[in-house]
Amino acid sequence: MRPLGPLSQLVASAAGLSLGPLACALPPAARRFASAAACGAPRWLSAVAEPLGDDERTGLASVRNIGISAHIDSGKTTLTERVLFYTGRIRAIHEVRGKDGVGAKMDSMDLEREKGITIQSAATYCQWKDIDINIIDTPGHVDFTIEVERALRVLDGAILVLCGVGGVQSQTITVDRQMRRYAVPRLAFVNKLDRAGADPWKVIEQIRNKLNENCAAVEIPLGLEDDHRGLVDVVGRSAYYFEGAKGEQVVKADVPAHLAGEMESKRTELIEKVADVDDQLADLFIGEQPIGEAELRAAIRRSTVARTFVPVFMGSAFKNRGVQLLLDGVADYLPNPLEVANKCLDVDEGEAVRELPCLPSGPLVCLAFKLEEGRYGQLTYVRVYSGTLRKGDWIVNTTNKKKVKVPRLVKMHSDELEDIAEASAGDIVAMFGVECASGDTFTDGSVRYAMTSIRVPDPVMSLAIIPKSSLVTAAFSKALQRFMKEDPTFKVALNAETGETLISGMGELHLDVYVERLRREYKVDCDIGKPKVNYREAITQRGEFDYLHKKQSGGSGQYGRVIGYIEPLPEGSPNKAEFENKIVGNAIPPEFIAACEKGFLEAVNSGGLIGHPVQGVRFVLMDGQAHTVDSSELAFKLACIYAFRQAFSKAKPVILEPIMEVEVTVPSEFQGTVIGDLNKRKGLVKSSHQERDDVVIQVDVPLNEMFGYSTTLRSQTQGKGEFTMEYLNHAPVTQSMQAELTNQFSRAKK
Template identity: 70%
Template sequence: MAARSARSKSTRLLYSLCTASISPAPRTSTAALLTGNFNIRYFSAGSAAAARLREEKDTWWKDSLQKLRNIGISAHIDSGKTTLTERVLFYTGRIHEIHEVRGKDGVGAKMDSMDLEREKGITIQSAATYCTWKDYQVNIIDTPGHVDFTIEVERALRVLDGAILVLCSVGGVQSQSITVDRQMRRYEVPRLAFINKLDRMGADPWKVLNQARTKLRHHSAAVQMPIGLEEDFKGLIDLVNMKACYFHGSSGETIVSEDIPADLEALALEKRRELVEAVSEVDDKLAEAFLSDEPILAADLDEAIRRATISRKFVPVFMGSAFKNKGVQPLLDGVLSYLPCPTEVTNQALDQSKDEEKVELSGSPAGPLVALAFKLEEGRFGQLTYLRIYEGVIKKGDFIVNVNTGKKVKVPRLVRMHSNEMEDIQQAHAGQIVAVFGVDCASGDTFTDGSVRYTMTSMSVPEPVMSLAISAVSKDSGGNFSKALNRFQREDPTFRVGLDPESSQTIISGMGELHLDIYVERMKREYKVEATVGKPRVNFRETITQRAEFDYLHKKQSGGQGQYGRVTGFMEPLPPGSGTKFEFDNMLVGQAIPSNFVPAIEKGFKEAANSGSLIGHPVENIRIALTDGAAHTVDSSELAFKLAAIYAFRQCYELCKPVILEPVMLVELKFPSEFQGTVTGDINKRKGMIVGNDQEADDCVITAHVPLNNMFGYSTALRSMTQGKGEFTMEYLEHMQVSQDVQTQLVNAYKATRTGE
């Protein structure tokens, strides 16, 4: 309050200075001064008052942004992300009652707003909210843990400034923890780690900390240590301030700070020294004090941890149990202390008017508007588009420009999200995450105020690995069936819809069985469309293994203008790891083929590569070079050359020794050691390759690479093999060549369907 009154006092003073020194000039409101909605032309260029006013405005925005945090909470399945978010909302006063994830009380966690999420006890869609903690505004995105919904994590991390990586104190660093950490590295997101579930049997935070160092390659150290574990977990010791914290009250809302228990003092000093050493390795200022054997003050250590975390050289590790209401408030303090505000993060845009030259964004509301649409949802009032504002200010009623399409649109409604609830706002500035209604766009589009043509870099979207044939049971529901598929496709870039040219069936593709099951179920609930689905189909690919040459003449004469086109060149496989699926190289010398026909030739080859002759799946990792050809002055046309390219591809493809590629999954299994023989035998039977085998207490943890085609129904098989005690997670690894016998089976099956046997 004192800061606010000082600010308004200085603004009034500036206002009086300005109006006294310039006459006549229109009156300028205090609100306009604060938001910057005033016209600076009334001030003379050398006016000291104008300069002071600009400085005051900049300081005000800076203060506002310094008290803002944009964070995400990510983790492996069942690590307690949503439970943690629920506690954060409770302690910050956003909700007044705590509800559990599975919704046994009929309510469920606030951030799991879909009925399906509450029933299954999993997060399906990332949900955004905001809260206030110690005068700081914290925007939070709670993300799913299941690998099938990995795009939700991907697009959340793309727009966040910091993140909390939640690790289970029993399960430790699991497969999805590694994936999420990789995504955080990709978008250069500073993070804190939170070791959750210290109240559970078998909890061992120090084992998890070591796993984070070895498996995730984190340079990390604990900033807290527990007082007791499992049933005896009572509280935490803050290693920065060397104080013990206990959480009292029905929901752990009262924090009592005491001296460290005598029996834990020696261990606490040892762990604090470990923390100081770890931070000193990456922070020169602290290293100087540490090497000089000076006493390390709490404030100095705090600042050093902040510097090292923001520069992504260090990951501070917090501890607690969200379910037992212990350790959440100190974690919130850690978010304010160690994670960056929007101005401390470097964001770059691509200037489309200067050949995609990189431009560093200031992150200031004073600049031109630059906002990224990172998530779409179908709301009750039309499309709801989530925006992260990187620069400038957006206001209700403003006209904004979609740089990707060039369209100018009006912002009819601007809201802040609290899970599935929304609060109308008049304007939002750089650093904030908001949503707009009624703005038609695609996920990943960039909006500006029209003064610049900047686009933000896109997100990494993984390729779908599984497909299902789907059709509506009732013919009357065809309209809703199409509506649902179109909406889901717009919302989720990993969900694809296509038409099988052979059977004319609608094919949906996604990241796994659960991913597609959820969309079929949502279609039934949200659009009242009962759908029948076929057997899951794996997204195989085809490729070639050797180079071959083609020389094809397409000649057709049937009275009138004929068709004439000759193409000569070669086809070869691209080197492994090139990352390019199809490459066309025009190596023509001279005018053997007029240049206006070359795009039609490329189009023909691309079209032919969409369906290989082995099993009809797309052909990848292929390079086609056009070296020569011939044209006819009358009979040559774009169609003739396109057809020549298609037939040349088919003729040459067989000579290139094509092979089939199948998606191989990285599977992590955890089960009691007594079932090791049975489970490993079954993995071998499924043509899996075991690449890791660890022992954790009485459990065996196996990592294997298994073809997706052999993993259908595995959850049921694993349960029956382990008496219901086994669990597994699976994520896409890469496409690999199938064995010769599998290739023969697949080719024969494809031929049988083609001939209708």
């Protein structure tokens, strides 16, 4: 009789059979579900026909779903190009902004190749030794941060790329925050060690101090800058050189004698850092027992998967050094789909949180995380968390309960498609011809599970945009609808007063890209208005209201009285507006309370100063009065709208403007000129520090003052300066500016 496989043991456990010592042999994912089964097995578990066999488990154990993320210009796309070359997915290496005009494989848009930046995340897959790797290459520019958000939402691990000269930069901190939000284990790769001024040890200190990560080097460089020749693996105590025209020949050698002492020192530091968070290694370390390569690699893997340690790799992707060792690190240290605890919401059980096992034989649950309008209709990127998705299957959208058929299933390789018949738990694939929204969950209908949503930041800037010709109106509307569907941070609205179409996004570059795509992809030339800032309004003190809405014009009238107050929400509150019902008794009948809340939420969409949304406000309903005949939902909704406006004027309202966190890097000789200009722009300089010949200035500046700054900075620094900008918060404007904005709004209304 063949011994029970791991999942067979799990099913036996769910059925109430005793497994005894066999239970400890279960892998972590199976042990979690055995425990869950003991408390009451999921309703689909009894329907599992074929338990996860050894072959399936081995297959899942050899899968890695990873993303490559970093600050802009740290070398992400260059690194991905080398990964594809060394794994045999492409036959030649092409550079970002290369002279051959081809461009990197993952930058498939013409705009990406021209600008030398990644605009859309791109998916691909490859095989390294016996490991199947699904990769998503993400943008580095903050304007396209939604691409990083939705990629990290579906990935099991990530590579955080850092520049060996620049180190931890503004967007590095943002990406690290996103990885923490979605609990993504990561490796760090210190790139560009061939550049002048490269210092990996400084970068590691910044990772510890600025990102608060427990990290240590698993490699040390064989030389830096022009002398960078290879790497020393401190775990295996070996040196590696990368020879051949493209560094494809990895030569293993003994560690040079002059580096033996440094290698042992860094190995001891690595062991100490890992022992701080791994009990098994700590026991060996405290007992002064020898720690071999196998024990150390296992401990690094355990602590990396547990997100308590970040191993730091090194190299130069552009010079073809260190990428193969990084791929070994992906296989050795990042988790496979079985080692990740995925959570979902059970819609039938009041959105109770469930842990979702990665079982090909379980119920189908997959998340649509990215949409593109392809040549053959909508292309929907999905991550399969459970079950098997097959071409021709009927699947159910949990959000709208619609049943749809999967006409075509493909694997993505940048902009190339490879048809497949099925995809099982752990895979990242794409479907054609399935209409849905980004963030929708699909199941096979046996369960109603929904995966947790993707965080979407609010737009901070708007542009008025008008087609130059009325003949292209249809194409203009079609393009904007497509862009909104693909990108949740891109919004379109119509200004009812001026008739202008307003597009909103995360910054100047974000909107410029969409205007350029309109011209190239849809042949729509547009006139662009002056960029507009997305202001907000807020109150600074409590404001009381006692409002009676009464209207009689023949027939049934309208009657509704509401009494209460509005007040500012505590600082840091996650909600932008709150409604609180403190009525004792039935002064306002319960059936009208929902209408009161609806009226308040409608009122906060347009403040009384400049007509922008009000944030950080609580509406408290204390008392009221209803009429037996004339009261209605409409009457109380209107009463709350007017009551809010009445109280708003008493609560010392202020206008808030978006403040941007700006990091400017300029040669030292231009420091005074640049800081002087930032001060004129109402910037608050937080810090400035020297990095070799450059000065890095960190400053908070109102977004309204940053329009056209790229041109100004280029002229001030002879084209040598660069800057990055990221939304920080909304803060009150000056009194003089508030008066100016309110006067402009009043004149526009008249």
